[in-house]
Amino acid sequence: MRHLVETLGGLARVEPATLGTLVTVGSHTLLRFPGAHWGLQLPAHPQWTRLVHDHGRATLILGPDPIAQSADAPRVDAYIDAALARGRLLFGFACRTSRTA
Numbered sequence: 511m512r513h514l515v516e517t518l519g520g521l522a523r524v525e526p527a528t529l530g531t532l533v534t535v536g537s538h539t540l541l542r543f544p545g546a547h548w549g550l551q552l553p554a555h556p557q558w559t560r561l562v563h564d565h566g567r568a569t570l571i572l573g574p575d576p577i578a579q580s581a582d583a584p585r586v587d588a589y590i591d592a593a594l595a596r597g598r599l600l601f602g603f604a605c606r607t608s609r610t611a
Contacts, residue, residue, distance in 0.1 A: 532606045572599070572601075
């Protein structure tokens with residue numbers, strides 16, 4: 511995960527050297543990494559995907575510890591608090607590109 515954040519460009523840097531790419535196709539978002547053959551499909555709310563599409567860039571917060579996709583807001587908040595306290599949240603940028611289906 512730390513390598514992934516370096517690939518995306520840490521927020522602590524003024525000018526990240528390399529950025530990941532968010533590919534939006536309809537309501538789906540794929541996170542692509544430089545040099546990787548495969549991407550990671552992100553579970554994303556359609557409103558978030560629209561924001562990424564409109565603004566062209568997103569800040570990503572990566573938590574390397576598992577959490578259920580069905581977790582409610584209090585559980586997500588507890589996850590973020592615990593991961594932040596243990597130094598297990600990683601931050602990076604990604605820019606958007608669109609592709610047609």
